[in-house]
Amino acid sequence: MPSSPPAVPAPTPAETPTLAELMRRGDVFSDRCPSREVLQHVTSRWGVLVLVALLEGTHRFSDLRRKVAGVSERMLAQTLQWLEADGLVRRQAFPVVPPHVEYSLTGLGREAGERVQALADWIEGNLADILAARETVQRDKSANRPK
Amino acid sequence: MPSSPPAVPAPTPAETPTLAELMRRGDVFSDRCPSREVLQHVTSRWGVLVLVALLEGTHRFSDLRRKVAGVSERMLAQTLQWLEADGLVRRQAFPVVPPHVEYSLTGLGREAGERVQALADWIEGNLADILAARETVQRDKSANRPK
DNA sequence: ATAAGTACGCACACAAAGGTAAGTACCCAT
DNA sequence: ATGGGTACTTACCTTTGTGTGCGTACTTAT
Numbered sequence: 001m002p003s004s005p006p007a008v009p010a011p012t013p014a015e016t017p018t019l020a021e022l023m024r025r026g027d028v029f030s031d032r033c034p035s036r037e038v039l040q041h042v043t044s045r046w047g048v049l050v051l052v053a054l055l056e057g058t059h060r061f062s063d064l065r066r067k068v069a070g071v072s073e074r075m076l077a078q079t080l081q082w083l084e085a086d087g088l089v090r091r092q093a094f095p096v097v098p099p100h101v102e103y104s105l106t107g108l109g110r111e112a113g114e115r116v117q118a119l120a121d122w123i124e125g126n127l128a129d130i131l132a133a134r135e136t137v138q139r140d141k142s143a144n145r146p147k
Numbered sequence: 148m149p150s151s152p153p154a155v156p157a158p159t160p161a162e163t164p165t166l167a168e169l170m171r172r173g174d175v176f177s178d179r180c181p182s183r184e185v186l187q188h189v190t191s192r193w194g195v196l197v198l199v200a201l202l203e204g205t206h207r208f209s210d211l212r213r214k215v216a217g218v219s220e221r222m223l224a225q226t227l228q229w230l231e232a233d234g235l236v237r238r239q240a241f242p243v244v245p246p247h248v249e250y251s252l253t254g255l256g257r258e259a260g261e262r263v264q265a266l267a268d269w270i271e272g273n274l275a276d277i278l279a280a281r282e283t284v285q286r287d288k289s290a291n292r293p294k
Numbered sequence: 295a296t297a298a299g300t301a302c303g304c305a306c307a308c309a310a311a312g313g314t315a316a317g318t319a320c321c322c323a324t
Numbered sequence: 325a326t327g328g329g330t331a332c333t334t335a336c337c338t339t340t341g342t343g344t345g346c347g348t349a350c351t352t353a354t
Contacts (some may be wrong), residue, residue, distance in 0.1 A: 026274035028196060028267050031217040035274050036289035039267065045311080061331050067215060070178040072313055077332060087280020097320045098330040108276060115266040120175050120186065122262050123171020127173035127182050129255060192341080208301050219343050224302060244350045245300040297354080304346085311340070317333085324327085 041082040042112055046071050050079055051105070051113040054075065054118055058104040088112055159292040168188070188229040189259055193218050197259040198224055201236065235259055246247055 026035030041047050051067045053059060059067065065076055080103060083089040088109035094100040105113055123130070148207055173182030188194050197214045200206060206214065212223055227250060230236040235256035240246040270277070 013232060023275060023278065026271040028199070028271060029216055033274075034278060035267075035270050036184050038270050038274065038277055039195060040192060042266070043195060043272065045187060048186060050189060052175070063330080065331095067176060069176055073332070074314085074334095075312060085281055085284055086277050087284055088277075093331090097178050097333075098322090099320090101331060107282075108273060108280060111273070112266070114277060115262070115269050118313090119189070119259070119262040119266065120182075122258060123185050123189065124173040124175060126255060126258070127185065128170060130183060130185055130235075131170065133253075133255065134232055137232055137234055209299080212301095220302070221304095221344085222342055225341090240301090245352090246302070246350090248301060295354100297352105299352085300348105300350090302348090306344085307342100308340085308344105309340105311338105313338080314336085316335090318331100320330090322327105322329085324325100 003141065038086055041079075042084070042088070042116060044079060046075055047081040047083060048116050048120060050076070050083065051088070052108065054103060054105045055110065055113045055117055058102050061101050061103065064103065069115045076129055170211060184231055188226075188233055189235070189263060191229070192227060193222055193226040195221070195231060195263050195267060197230065198235070199264045200254065201252045202257065202260045202264055205249050208248050208250065211250065231257065 011101050014128070017058075023034075023070075026038075027033050028039055042051065046068060050064060052097075053064055055068050060074070064069060064080075065073060068076065080089060080091070084091050086108075087106055089107050090104050090109075092102045101116070170181075173185075174180050175182050175186055189198065193215060196218070197211060200211055200214050208223070208227075210217060211227075215223065218226075227236060227238070231238050232255055233255075237251050237253050237256075237263060239249045239251070241249075
């Protein structure tokens with residue numbers, strides 16, 4: 001149980017990448033780097049689930065809606081448009097009535113999807129540990145201020 | 148250029164996992180599964196960046212604030228509390244004045260962090276392709292409705 | 295003596311995310 | 325003929341995320 005802070009090891013100098021550098025290779029730690037937008041689309045609430053769902057193959061709009069439980073039509077459409085704009089999802093519309101549209105991953109989308117799936121899988125597999133940790137952390141906090 | 152939709156391959160039967168099953172192994176596709184909350188914390192705008200930052204080692208609050216460019220004190224504190232509650236981040240406060248608090252990853256946090264880093268790294272490395280795709284997709288859309 | 299740094303909590307405000315409901319223009323099953 | 329399915333869009337409203345500014349209780353640097 002440490003009561004005094006450790007000594008500082010080494011100061012990290014500040015970095016200021018140019019815009020051109022941010023295009024060649026993004027930097028999520030940089031405030032105005034475009035990679036942050038992409039990150040937000042990919043890690044958005046429904047974006048993650050759509051990418052994982054599409055890893056299994058092409059889906060129609062309403063198939064996705066059923067698979068991704070809880071998503072509204074509005075947000076599913078919105079999310080798909082984000083991912084399509086970023087070149088991760090391909091949209092194929094057939095000129096028939098009633099409408100028929102198929103969504104699938106592009107090459108980029110598949111690569112991204114595999115990474116988000118790795119994360120989602122890990123969370124699913126370790127959910128029990130995480131929920132257990134929640135209890136523990138909560139208990140420890142309460143112990144530090146019993147009144 | 149397909150103009151008629153392909154035939155359907157096979158209908159997937161509906162699944163309804165019980166709450167108990169959702170605890171042993173989460174299912175992010177299930178509406179009320181707790182894994183979704185965890186997913187949201189981990190993939191939140193600042194959660195991603197904090198996890199990646201902490202992979203490099205222990206950081207103080209203000210170190211994180213400087214490293215994660217653009218985050219406000221309010222949201223950094225909030226994000227850290229989410230991750231701490233989920234057992235991914237450890238908080239160590241020293242009873243000194245001025246305040247000194249150190250944040251680090253737990254075992255769970257490191258595993259999660261590695262996965263989000265893999266995603267962040269991929270996005271950084273493929274940013275150029277994604278930005279290029281944005282242009283292309285935009286152009287294709289405009290071409291389909293020139294007026 | 296004054297300013298800056300530290301790690302937050304709190305109140306206020308705004309914008310974005312997200313849900314609900316309705317409308318569209320047809321087809322198909324009952 | 326009525327109801328449901330399809331792939332959205334739009335308008336309206338609520339919730340959440342997020343930023344800003346202020347206060348704190350001191351210490352260290354200027």
